[in-house]
Amino acid sequence: KAGVTQTPRYLIKTRGQQVTLSCSPISGHRSVSWYQQTPGQGLQFLFEYFSETQRNKGNFPGRFSGRQFSNSRSEMNVSTLELGDSALYLCASSLNKLAGLQETQYFGPGTRLLVL
Amino acid sequence: SQQGEEDPQALSIQEGENATMNCSYKTSINNLQWYRQNSGRGLVHLILIRSNEREKHSGRLRVTLDTSKKSSSLLITASRAADTASYFCAPYSGGGSEKLVFGKGTKLTVNP
Numbered sequence: 001k002a003g004v005t006q007t008p009r010y011l012i013k014t015r016g017q018q019v020t021l022s023c024s025p026i027s028g029h030r031s032v033s034w035y036q037q038t039p040g041q042g043l044q045f046l047f048e049y050f051s052e053t054q055r056n057k058g059n060f061p062g063r064f065s066g067r068q069f070s071n072s073r074s075e076m077n078v079s080t081l082e083l084g085d086s087a088l089y090l091c092a093s094s095l096n097k098l099a100g101l102q103e104t105q106y107f108g109p110g111t112r113l114l115v116l
Numbered sequence: 117s118q119q120g121e122e123d124p125q126a127l128s129i130q131e132g133e134n135a136t137m138n139c140s141y142k143t144s145i146n147n148l149q150w151y152r153q154n155s156g157r158g159l160v161h162l163i164l165i166r167s168n169e170r171e172k173h174s175g176r177l178r179v180t181l182d183t184s185k186k187s188s189s190l191l192i193t194a195s196r197a198a199d200t201a202s203y204f205c206a207p208y209s210g211g212g213s214e215k216l217v218f219g220k221g222t223k224l225t226v227n228p
Binding site for chain 2: 004042043045048056090105107108109110112
């Protein structure tokens with residue numbers, strides 16, 4: 001089975017621009033989560049999507065949004081980019097067959113975003 | 117979900133030695149996962165241990181869970197330079213979401 005794929009792998013943007021990152025989960029996985037990793041804040045949860053619905057959201061401003069499509073692929077969008085948004089953005093997928101019983105999450109290689 | 121706290125924050129050993137890192141958490145859990153991250157890359161799942169399990173093995177990895185002490189440990193035996201990475205634990209308390217909360221991790225350096 002192919003692993004979690006993320007595109008693009010690297011991205012350079014300038015302040016004020018917006019960006020869309022894409023994540024394709026492992027085939028059959030229905031849950032997709034997004035995380036932001038920075039040297040200062042570490043790994044922080046952004047949001048999770050399950051069956052096209054946002055099921056959980058982290059403590060990030062409204063500039064960060066996401067969505068999930070019927071094939072479980074997910075995108076996240078950051079509008080009005082700030083310098084502090086420079087980070088590694090990771091997505092993870094899981095089967096989540098049994099409600100309330102968390103299963104192994106499989107991470108993609110990440111998208112490294114640099115905001116200038 | 118709750119955050120785990122890994123200890124020590126950094127660990128430097130020689131190739132062939134064993135490495136032990138610990139994770140503590142605050143409230144009861146359903147399971148706890150360990151992940152590895154090589155520099156600047158995605159996380160790789162190592163082991164998931166459920167609350168009714170006390171020990172689990174995977175190759176050179178051994179994970180223990182002590183729910184009475186609210187702690188877990190990850191032992192890497194006969195370490196190799198390729199084990200150099202940051203290691204994170206993620207305790208899960210339930211709630212139906214797949215959200216993981218990570219601590220700062222243990223940065224392991226294995227010197228050849």
